[in-house]
Amino acid sequence: MPIALSAVIDSLPYLLQGSFITAGIVVSAMLLGLVIGVCMAVGLVYGNRFIKYPLTMYVWVFRGVPVVVLLFLFYFGLFTFLDLNFSAFASVTIVLGMTTGAYQANIFRGAILSLPQGQFKAASALGMSNGQAIRSIVLPQILRMSIPAWSNEYSIILKDSALAFVIGAPEIMARTQFVASRTYQHLSLYIAAGIIYFLLTWAGVIALRKLEQYLRIPGYSHHGSN
């Protein structure tokens, strides 16, 4: 079957519009996940068991249930039940944000535990409250440390966002399927969609690597870095 370049070129503007929607979903979901993840990690490390127990449950649920199940559960189930009229875009963003929040919580938790404990002690010894020490000493360091793992999470969530098509968010996958079903150029169009996803992943990962280098604390040597 020949590659129908013209079909791809004709539909490219339409697909690229979808990539803005995809990017919107992923960026919002990642930022939502960042807020959820940081708060949860702080609770998981410094909280008492009444805080830790529900947070641990949350992590287990969102890691244990497929994203597509969560998506249906929230969009058709929970949001309807609660009479919340969320758009497909908002629903996908919330579900992906809450899912990546669970994973990010573990990323940040690990980073907090890997920080030398003495720094927190020194902050306390200077008269800082726990909140001040967490904000001024712990978070600036663990957020830096977590960028490589966060970039991994980005590439996973970007690809999970393709599931948004099942509830009709007009992102890349939904648009590709729409065009493919009309033009019958499945091979060409899904190759094009694949390339767009690949480029989005690549651009995000490179941007995060630049950010990591920019924020690197001087004096720390990294093996294998350039």
Added chain:
Amino acid sequence: MNESSPILRVNNITKSFGDNTILNDVSFELVKGEIKVLIGPSGGGKSTLLQCINCLVVPDSGDIKLEDEQIDFSSKQDLYSLRQRVGMIFQDFNLFDHLTALDNITIALRKVKKISKKEAVKRARLELEQVGLGDKEKLYPAQLSGGQKQRVAIARALAMDPKILMLDEPTSALDPELIGEVIAVIKSLAHKGMTMIMATHQISLISGLADEILFMEKGKIVEQGPPSLLLTSGNSSKSQGFCDRLNELSEVEG
């Protein structure tokens, strides 16, 4: 306050972790300008005692009075105010890795003392100057040697204007050739009349600076007195025996 009345009173402090009693009914007083040195075998409770004084480890029982004010261990405000007035130097420096030498000092001034950035920077520069690191303010901890890190840590503590400085084995994590610069800073503090309590294995600090030696063993102060009394050769005191062993060690190393 009377000059000779104690600035710090530690009364009957006890601390256990599980069945393990780390501090057993420890009491002592510190007068303004005085330097007390804690010595004794590892695991004797020196470090825990220091951490109990500023409540990084909250004692199980006993009480602490700073400037005639009894500290309520259950009041966070009391603990924060206590810690602002008691500086602490750690064995492994505990500098904030993501901040420059200057910012390591300014951060507590700004967050805790709520001093303006400009004033904080001015004060931090002054303190760095005092410990001989005026030219290193822009460097990060990973770019400093151990001795320089410890001097930044001392500058950081002093910027808070502490009434007392506690030093927990300040030279133990340093390479031998770097110990001298830190000792010099500590000695100059002593000459300026800083009130200090210090755990150390450094003979020159013990015999040269201590007004009083507290020998701790198994969670108790088992011997105390001025070095002139405890550290005379031929004396059968535990402190003398301990220092003799430290001397032997350093001779073996030398």
